[in-house]
Amino acid sequence: MLDVDRLSILAQNQHPLLKNISFSLSSGKTLGVIGESGAGKTLLSNALIRLLDPAFHVSGQIYFQGKALMTLSTKEMTRLRGKEIGFLTQHPFSAFDPIYTVEKQMIDTIRTHFTCTKKESRKVAMLMLNKMAFEDPERLFQRYPFELSGGMMQRVMMALMMALKPKMMIADEPTTAMDTITQREVLHQFDLLRSDGTEAMLLITHDLGVLAKLADEVLVLKSGSVVEWLSVDKFFKNPEHGYTRSLLTSYLKFHGVNA
Numbered sequence: 001m002l003d004v005d006r007l008s009i010l011a012q013n014q015h016p017l018l019k020n021i022s023f024s025l026s027s028g029k030t031l032g033v034i035g036e037s038g039a040g041k042t043l044l045s046n047a048l049i050r051l052l053d054p055a056f057h058v059s060g061q062i063y064f065q066g067k068a069l070m071t072l073s074t075k076e077m078t079r080l081r082g083k084e085i086g087f088l089t090q091h092p093f094s095a096f097d098p099i100y101t102v103e104k105q106m107i108d109t110i111r112t113h114f115t116c117t118k119k120e121s122r123k124v125a126m127l128m129l130n131k132m133a134f135e136d137p138e139r140l141f142q143r144y145p146f147e148l149s150g151g152m153m154q155r156v157m158m159a160l161m162m163a164l165k166p167k168m169m170i171a172d173e174p175t176t177a178m179d180t181i182t183q184r185e186v187l188h189q190f191d192l193l194r195s196d197g198t199e200a201m202l203l204i205t206h207d208l209g210v211l212a213k214l215a216d217e218v219l220v221l222k223s224g225s226v227v228e229w230l231s232v233d234k235f236f237k238n239p240e241h242g243y244t245r246s247l248l249t250s251y252l253k254f255h256g257v258n259a
């Protein structure tokens with residue numbers, strides 16, 4: 001479904017930030033991407049949907065269902081984002097316009113991708129907000145992004161993705177701003193999405209518990225390079241690379257588990 005071939009990113013000053021990244025993501029699979037802070041995870045996800053600042057120099061190829069994304073026009077790329085490739089960012093406020101209510105933004109987005117009436121799209125949005133554990137979606141609808149917390153915005157974004165049912169989903173730390181109970185519910189919905197239209201997921205996370213629950217494969221990044229690309233089973237039981245082992249050991253130690 002997704003093939004990334006020697007993707008590299010240079011900063012404006014020519015400093016290499018991502019170096020020859022290659023991997024594939026098949027239909028039916030979830031790929032977890034991990035690595036310490038600054039490894040290049042967010043740059044990678046933004047590059048995949050072509051939302052990088054134009055100051056970066058990007059080379060290599062990205063194929064989504066055989067389509068070379070680097071050659072698509074801005075208009076074609078805009079059409080693809082949302083319905084074909086969904087994106088959940090760790091900065092949800094950047095995905096919403098501060099001057100419109102949640103209702104308007106959800107309805108407009110749904111109607112951009114589906115032929116339906118306002119009433120129909122409102123009903124779908126409402127249903128998904130209910131699934132995202134909002135107690136009073138009617139009230140939420142009338143609010144502006146700045147009136148909501150980061151965790152609430154992440155849930156609104158997730159509800160929108162559930163309404164759009166993109167073929168592939170890219171999620172960059174999608175539950176960071178949520179409390180543990182909400183996180184658990186949202187991750188459950190994430191899991192359900194896989195059996196409801198979303199065929200593949202790329203999930204960036206620092207939480208190895210999330211990785212264990214959702215991922216089939218793991219891509220380990222360090223300083224802009226791929227260290228290992230392995231099955232989740234091998235990641236937890238028998239990682240080859242010392243860096244992967246150290247990530248695992250420090251996570252387990254931090255969470256009070258003896259390795």
Ligand SMILES: Nc1ncnc2c1ncn2[C@@H]1O[C@H](COP(=O)(O)OP(=O)(O)OP(=O)(O)O)[C@@H](O)[C@H]1O
Nearest residue numbers: 011012017035036037038039040041042043044053
């Ligand atoms: N606009 C920019 N200009 C120059 N360098 C940048 C820019 N944005 C990010 N970088 C650098 O690119 C590298 C990768 O950053 P990125 O945000 O992708 O890391 P990350 O793995 O997502 O980290 P985190 O887990 O903290 O979110 C870092 O060294 C960062 O300093």
